[in-house]
Amino acid sequence: MPQHISPEPDLRHHGDAEVRGMGAELTDLAVNVRAGTPPRWLRERLAASMDTLAAYPDGRAARRAVALRHGLPEERVLLTAGAAEAFVLLARTIEAKRCVVVHPQFTEPEAALRNAGHEVERVLLRAEDGFRLDPRAVPGDADLVVIGNPTNPTSVLHPATSLARLARPGRTLVVDEAFMDAVPGEGESLASRTDLPGLVVLRSLTKTWGLAGLRVGYVLASPGRISRLERAQPLWPVSSPALVAAEACSAPPALAEAGHAAHRIAADRAHLEYRLAKFPSVTVCSPASGPFVLIRLPGATAVRSRLRGLGFAVRRGDTFPGLGPDYLRLAVRDRATTDRFAEALEQALGG
Known part of the structure; x- marks a missing residue:
């Protein structure tokens, strides 16, 4: 059964807090932005x-490019200052009596809903x-369901068929696909679906293209929903x-590059999992x-502190509802970095 919200997890803690003010000697495995971007x-x-x-922003060309990228009409696209703004807009415009957020997942959707005065239940x-x-x-x-796919921090990719079963008349289904372009083929994406009632898909360009400081993402939804969200935005957002x-990132050459990067990430992730499998005390989701x-892993808090002393920043997991202090999230990096990390982890586990 869903559980009512609890104030314990720090919903506003994110990976950037792990590396804020870090020196050049710290290797960042806490932030999920692709390296070299x-x-x-x-x-x-x-x-x-x-x-x-000097000119005011004109979003028509970008909106057209995103629509073309997903095979959708332009009236189903809204450009936002990152996915985080989209969550705030949804929270401020949604009229829902029973809001459910599926956890563990990115915590900003729940934080935005709570800040807008909504009661939230957790699955x-x-x-x-x-x-x-x-x-x-x-x-x-x-009448509001929020879920990530693939989910941060679990890295689980839910089948599109399972998510589609959640859509129904009278319900808003929000699927956060911020990391979907890092999945080869994007086979479980709902971004181009127009047949599911109440579907809202969020995308971000932050992760694959290294644009966290620029703040750019978009919403894909019905024209009516897009109009309501757009009216809630400030001018020139x-x-x-x-x-x-x-x-630029919606153009065919960029999509091809992102596709190649997704395959490299998959291979690098497999290497990371291989190295982690050598540690009996570490369980990989x-x-x-x-x-x-x-x-x-047992004692993850202490291990995280030791890893920092050894030059690696990793993301704590206990701020995600449904997880506890024994969880850590690791960003996928190149094999050389992973090998260095595995050596540091061996030292950290040794105390």
Whole structure:
């Protein structure tokens, strides 16, 4: 059964807190942004956009590019200042009597709903089930359901068929696909679906393209929903450089590059899981599908502190509802970095 909200987890703690103020000697495994980004061609496009800063932002070209990327009409697209703004807009405009958030997952949706005055119930997925969703766990009368796919921090990719079962008339189904472009083929995405009532899909360009500081994402939903969200936005909510990034990263060459990166991430993740399997005390949440893995190990808090002393920042897991102090999240990095991390982890586990 869903559980009522609890003040214990710090819903506003995110991976950037693990590395804020860190020195150059710390290797970041806490933030799920692809290393080596943004690529040079994108930096050049952004630099060129500085010449347009005297003009107010015009989002038409970016909106058109995102719509074309997903095979949707433009009226089903809204550009936002990152997925975080989209969660706030939804929370402020939704009229729901029973809001359910499926956890463990990214905590900003629940935080935004609570800040907007909504009561929130949690459906907690279980480690024993591999944190996989059984659609029957969601209350039938819930008129707002929020879930991530692939889910942060568990890295679980839920089947599109399971998520589609959650859609029904009178319900808003919000699927956070911020990491879907890191999944080869994006086979379980609902982004292009227009047949599911109440579906809202959120996407972010932050993770794959290294644009956390630029703040750019978008919402895909029915034209009516998009209009309501747009009316709740301030004027010119997305900067000109962010709009340039949205247009550029939705073009076919960028999509091809993202596809290649997704395959590299999958291979690098497999290497990380291989190295972690050598530690009897470490349990990996598997199969993982995102650019990160969730692990469980006794004394994770102390291990995390030791890892920091050895030059590695990792993400604590106890701020995610449904997890506890024995969980850590690790961003996927290249094999050389993973090998260095495995050596540090061996030392950290040794105390």
